[in-house]
C-alpha cells in the first residue's frame with residue numbers, strides 16, 4: 001500500500017476499551033460523516049482490541065464476538081464502506097492480544113485471509129505476548145507478507161511501542177506507520193513526555209512509513225478507557241498542533257457522537273490539518289532557543305513554499321517570551337528579506353519580522369501559537 005500522507009481516522013481504544021459493539025461502530029461511522037470529520041480528511045474507522053471471541057472456530061479462524069458483533073465483521077465493513085470510509089481492525093503478533101484475546105502467532109496467513117475476506121483496510125498489529133526469542137521485526141515482516149499474499153490493499157499499523165529500535169526497521173518490513181511510544185493517556189504530562197521523547201526522531205518518518213506517537217486524546221475531558229485526569233481545550237489544541245507539526249497520524253480517540261463544538265472545531269481545523277498532511281511531509285527544525293524545555297519552537301518547510309511555525313509553551317505559566325529567533329534557524333536580518341506571518345487560528349496578519357518572530361499575544365500555560373510564514377523581500 002502506498003500511504004502518501006499520515007493516516008487519519010478514529011480508533012475505539014482510548015474511549016471505549018473493551019466496551020465496543022456493532023451499534024457503536026455504526027454510530028461512529030455515521031458521526032464521521034455528519035460532523036464533517038470525513039470531509040476534513042478522516043477516513044479509517046478502527047476497532048481496537050477486544051472485538052473477537054475468546055477462542056477460534058473449529059477451522060482455526062478468528063471469529064467476531066457474537067454478542068458484541070452479531071452480524072460479523074463483513075456487515076460492518078459494508079456499512080462503513082457505504083459511507084465512503086475505510087475499516088480497520090486490531091491483531092497481535094503473539095499468541096494472545098494485550099487484553100487476552102487470540103493473537104495471530106503461527107496463524108498469520110490464515111488471519112490475513114480472514115481480514116481480507118471481511119474487507120478490512122487497516123490492521124493495527126500489537127506486541128503483547130510476543131515470543132521473546134524471536135527478533136520483533138521478523139514477526140512484523142511475517143504479517144506484512146501475509147497481508148500482501150491476500151492481494152488486498154491493507155494498511156499495516158505496527159504497534160511495538162518503539163521497543164527493539166522500531167524506527168531502524170519499520171520501513172524495511174513494510175509497515176505504513178509504527179508506534180514509537182508507550183500508550184498515551186488523557187493527561188498533558190503524558191503529551192509532553194511523548195513529544196519530548198520523539199520530537200527529534202522524525203527524520204525517517206514520511207510517505208509509506210510514519211512515526212506514530214499514539215492516538216489523539218482531544219475531547220476526552222478525563223473520561224474513557226485511558227482516563228488520566230483529562231486536559232482543557234488549550235491543552236488539547238497544543239497536543240493536536242504538536243502532532244500536526246510532526247506530521248503524525250491523526251487517529252481520534254474521543255466519542256465523536258457527543259463531542260463538544262470546541263472539539264469538533266479543533267479536530268476539523270483546516271489550517272492545522274494542512275500542516276499535518278503537507279505533501280512533502282518534512283519534519284520540522286526544532287529551533288534552538290534559550291528555553292527549549294519551556295518554549296520549544298518548530299519551523300517546518302511546506303510544499304507550497306511557505307513555512308509553518310509552532311511556538312509552544314509547555315511550561316506551567318503564561319509567557320510573553322516564546323518566539324522564534326531567525327538566527328536560530330540560520331537566517332540573518334542582513335540577508336534582505338523578512339517573514340510575513342499569519343496566525344493560523346484567526347487567519348490574521350501578525351506582521352513582518354526580520355529578526356525575531358513573536359506570536360503576537362501572550363501564550364497561556366500549556367498553550368501554543370501556530371503561524372504560517374511567507375518569505376518576502378524587505379522594505
Ligand code: GLA
Nearest residue numbers: 013048049098099126159183
Ligand atoms: C496496547 C496498545 C494500545 C491498545 C491496547 C489494547 O497497550 O499499545 O494502543 O491497542 O494494547 O489492548
